[in-house]
Amino acid sequence: MNRLILNKIILTLSTLSAVIGIGFLFWILATLSYKGITSIHWSTFTNDLVEGGIRNLLVGQFTMALMASAVAVPLGMMAGIYLREYGHGSKLASVIRNLSDVMMSAPSIVIGVFVFALFVDPFGGYNGLAGIVALAIMMIPIIISTTDNMLSLVPTELREAGMALGGSKHKIIMQIVVKAAKVGITTGVLLSFARIIGETAPLLFTSANNQFFTMDLTEQFPSLTVSIYNLATYPDLESRELAWAASFILTVIVLCINLIGRYAIRNKK
Amino acid sequence: MGKNNLVMDIKDFSFTYSGAEEPSLKKINLPVLENKITAMIGPSGCGKSTLLRAMNRIHDLYSGNKYEGLINLYKADGSKENILDLKKENDFIKLRQQVGMIFQKPTPFPMSIFDNVAYGLKLSGVKNRSELEGRVEKALQGAAIWKETKDRLKESALGLSGGQQQRLCIARAVALKPRVLLFDEPTSALDPISTGAIEELITELKEELSVVIVTHNMQQASRLSDYTAFMYLGDLAEYDKTDKIFLNPSKKLTEDYITGRFG
Numbered sequence: 401m402n403r404l405i406l407n408k409i410i411l412t413l414s415t416l417s418a419v420i421g422i423g424f425l426f427w428i429l430a431t432l433s434y435k436g437i438t439s440i441h442w443s444t445f446t447n448d449l450v451e452g453g454i455r456n457l458l459v460g461q462f463t464m465a466l467m468a469s470a471v472a473v474p475l476g477m478m479a480g481i482y483l484r485e486y487g488h489g490s491k492l493a494s495v496i497r498n499l500s501d502v503m504m505s506a507p508s509i510v511i512g513v514f515v516f517a518l519f520v521d522p523f524g525g526y527n528g529l530a531g532i533v534a535l536a537i538m539m540i541p542i543i544i545s546t547t548d549n550m551l552s553l554v555p556t557e558l559r560e561a562g563m564a565l566g567g568s569k570h571k572i573i574m575q576i577v578v579k580a581a582k583v584g585i586t587t588g589v590l591l592s593f594a595r596i597i598g599e600t601a602p603l604l605f606t607s608a609n610n611q612f613f614t615m616d617l618t619e620q621f622p623s624l625t626v627s628i629y630n631l632a633t634y635p636d637l638e639s640r641e642l643a644w645a646a647s648f649i650l651t652v653i654v655l656c657i658n659l660i661g662r663y664a665i666r667n668k669k
Numbered sequence: 670m671g672k673n674n675l676v677m678d679i680k681d682f683s684f685t686y687s688g689a690e691e692p693s694l695k696k697i698n699l700p701v702l703e704n705k706i707t708a709m710i711g712p713s714g715c716g717k718s719t720l721l722r723a724m725n726r727i728h729d730l731y732s733g734n735k736y737e738g739l740i741n742l743y744k745a746d747g748s749k750e751n752i753l754d755l756k757k758e759n760d761f762i763k764l765r766q767q768v769g770m771i772f773q774k775p776t777p778f779p780m781s782i783f784d785n786v787a788y789g790l791k792l793s794g795v796k797n798r799s800e801l802e803g804r805v806e807k808a809l810q811g812a813a814i815w816k817e818t819k820d821r822l823k824e825s826a827l828g829l830s831g832g833q834q835q836r837l838c839i840a841r842a843v844a845l846k847p848r849v850l851l852f853d854e855p856t857s858a859l860d861p862i863s864t865g866a867i868e869e870l871i872t873e874l875k876e877e878l879s880v881v882i883v884t885h886n887m888q889q890a891s892r893l894s895d896y897t898a899f900m901y902l903g904d905l906a907e908y909d910k911t912d913k914i915f916l917n918p919s920k921k922l923t924e925d926y927i928t929g930r931f932g
Contacts, residue, residue: 555774555776557772557773557774557776558776558778559730560727560730560770560772560776561770561772561776561778561838562778562788563727563730563765564725564727564765564769564770564772564842565765565766565769565788565789565792565841565842565845566762566763566765566766566789566792566793566845567762567788567789567792568758568762569758571792575788576778576779579778579779579780580778580779582779
């Protein structure tokens with residue numbers, strides 16, 4: 401009898417905890433959707449920040465995130481391949497792996513400060529390139545760890561089979577092993593992209609923000625997340641409504657990228 | 670069939686894994702005869718897979734292993750080379766094109782059926798499309814899987830059943846026209862029907878090449894092989910014609926093993 405009661409108590413408690421956790425999530429999403437959707441107008445997408453829209457912010461945020469990916473994905477993947485396929489078991493590899501793991505949990509504001517000292521201060525002002533560097537620094541360890549983990553799931557026999565057919569090491573890695581891990585690595589890249597596109601802290605004092613449309617990476621660069629941070633602190637209703645709208649749009653974007661990432665796994669397996 | 674030509678000859682061969690103090694194989698002497706099937710049997714850990722994997726130097730995927738002795742590979746023109754002397758990657762590649770390997774678990778590459786078989790051919794320098802197609806078809810026929818795959822050559826090889834995947838892997842190896850094929854427990858992950866198909870295939874293959882097969886299944890060794898090597902604790906305990914080993918072994922140890930008294 402006692403066991404049955406205990407079982408019921410634990411079941412109730414754990415269900416309750418799950419409901420509370422998910423409840424908060426839905427509360428956030430509901431508030432965001434309500435306030436966000438009612439604040440979105442057609443002009444939100446066609447105007448730049450200076451005219452009360454987010455067009456330049458979206459373009460700016462995506463430009464920085466995409467360019468950061470263009471740097472971080474090849475670098476991170478090559479490093480991941482080194483760790484798993486070439487340096488496996490070596491001291492250097494384990495040092496790099498540990499450092500990369502530490503980097504992954506480094507507070508993003510610290511990365512911002514670091515890039516500020518290196519790429520902002522000496523060049524006399526905030527600029528888009530510094531923002532890209534900060535985002536890339538955030539992204540590289542995530543890509544390294546994903547690539548490393550996904551390659552570790554490829555069975556050793558597959559490498560040996562490639563060798564037994566007369567393949568050289570680099571051909572087997574590039575043509576067979578990476579191909580076998582392709583779905584997992586792609587998902588990791590998408591998820592890390594979703595992660596950096598919503599970052600504020602690394603951009604706050606690297607690329608800062610720009611009210612106008614620009615593609616000049618040596619200037620202050622428009623950012624959606626930094627704008628949300630700024631707009632939310634302004635006293636006027638219009639600014640705060642725009643902050644809600646921007647937050648909602650950002651959430652939808654991040655959610656979509658996440659879903660695509662997850663859907664890709666399910667479809668390819 | 671009357672000829673007993675050597676295709677490989679293992680002499681006083683010892684092998685020590687990286688980091689191990691004791692050698693895993695001690696002074697092995699074993700001939701591999703042309704167009705015959707040689708089976709290697711023995712309890713787990715006796716070194717039979719280790720020996721097999723030395724015969725195309727697949728061990729060299731991992732560094733630090735130590736080889737001693739000789740493993741001669743006889744070429745079609747009668748010349749021989751000691752494969753333990755090879756150092757350059759190019760030489761390894763050539764060796765593995767002559768001495769292919771089939772693994773315990775099927776190892777199809779994540780690409781189409783056609784590309785799986787064409788992969789090794791492309792590596793060996795075949796570029797001409799029509800030659801590739803001809804040799805892929807011939808290899809698939811040779812591995813008795815052409816009928817099942819001819820209409821789906823462009824589909825992923827991962828969609829095949831386990832038995833089909835294993836025959837595809839054999840086709841892939843056969844396509845390179847190797848002199849020797851090494852099988853490392855090729856049916857232990859398969860159901861009985863697929864096992865039967867693979868065994869039949871191996872028997873047919875010996876018309877064209879020589880086979881060395883490691884197996885845990887004593888019936889399989891007696892059904893398939895012409896010669897059997899019984900290995901125990903890193904030694905070659907007994908080597909003889911398969912009939913002799915199974916009907917009238919000269920050592921007590923061999924008899925105890927094949928009658929199931931240990932293992």
